[in-house]
Amino acid sequence: MKKGIVIYGSQYGATEKYAKEIAGQLGFDCVSHTEIKSIDSYQIVILGGGHYAGSITGFKKTLEKINIDNTDLIVFTVGLSSKTAENIDAINTAVRNVISKEKVDDSRIFYYRGNMDFKKLSMVHRLMMKFMIGQCKKVPEANKTDDQKGIANLEKQSVDFINVNEVNELVELVKTL
Numbered sequence: 387m388k389k390g391i392v393i394y395g396s397q398y399g400a401t402e403k404y405a406k407e408i409a410g411q412l413g414f415d416c417v418s419h420t421e422i423k424s425i426d427s428y429q430i431v432i433l434g435g436g437h438y439a440g441s442i443t444g445f446k447k448t449l450e451k452i453n454i455d456n457t458d459l460i461v462f463t464v465g466l467s468s469k470t471a472e473n474i475d476a477i478n479t480a481v482r483n484v485i486s487k488e489k490v491d492d493s494r495i496f497y498y499r500g501n502m503d504f505k506k507l508s509m510v511h512r513l514m515m516k517f518m519i520g521q522c523k524k525v526p527e528a529n530k531t532d533d534q535k536g537i538a539n540l541e542k543q544s545v546d547f548i549n550v551n552e553v554n555e556l557v558e559l560v561k562t563l
């Protein structure tokens with residue numbers, strides 16, 4: 387099999403968990419985006435990042451540092467949103483803001499669900515989430531989506547949707563490269 391590396395951007399550990407699972411199953415190296423210097427010796431690059439209000443941790447900085455032109459690129463993102471078509475669309479838009487179709491095909495972009503413990507968030511993130519919680523609380527109960535119900539309750543109850551078994555499809559795809 388070709389030599390590969392998983393590069394992840396993770397602020398509270400969810401993306402890191404998925405990255406380590408993928409790397410472990412494939413026997414690939416695994417590093418945080420803050421540590422990557424060069425990918426010259428790798429033929430496959432798997433780039434993962436947590437989703438934060440329209441941007442994905444580490445993607446832009448990593449792509450400024452490394453040259454992916456001669457590699458097989460696979461992308462995964464991690465967020466709290468459920469996998470509705472609308473949410474997947476928003477997530478893919480965030481990916482497309484930094485990576486074009488020529489560099490990575492839609493079939494090579496994966497999405498996994500993460501977690502959140504409100505008490506462990508940084509001050510800035512807590513303020514951002516408080517705003518989002520307030521917005522969700524304003525929606526009449528009968529009209530709230532499941533995601534909005536979950537967000538409205540986030541201050542009281544942490545959530546954890548991490549399921550590392552989800553990486554199987556990505557791993558099987560990489561094995562065919």
Ligand SMILES: Cc1cc2nc3c(=O)[nH]c(=O)nc-3n(C[C@H](O)[C@H](O)[C@H](O)COP(=O)(O)O)c2cc1C
Pocket residue numbers: 395396397398399400401402435436437438439440443464465466467499500501502507510511512514515
């Ligand atoms: C300020 C803030 C904004 C977020 N925005 C989104 C979002 O737009 N979409 C989403 O699905 N999840 C969003 N999340 C949830 C994170 O993506 C989720 O907690 C994820 O597990 C973080 O991964 P990480 O721990 O690897 O950084 C947000 C979280 C915070 C704190």
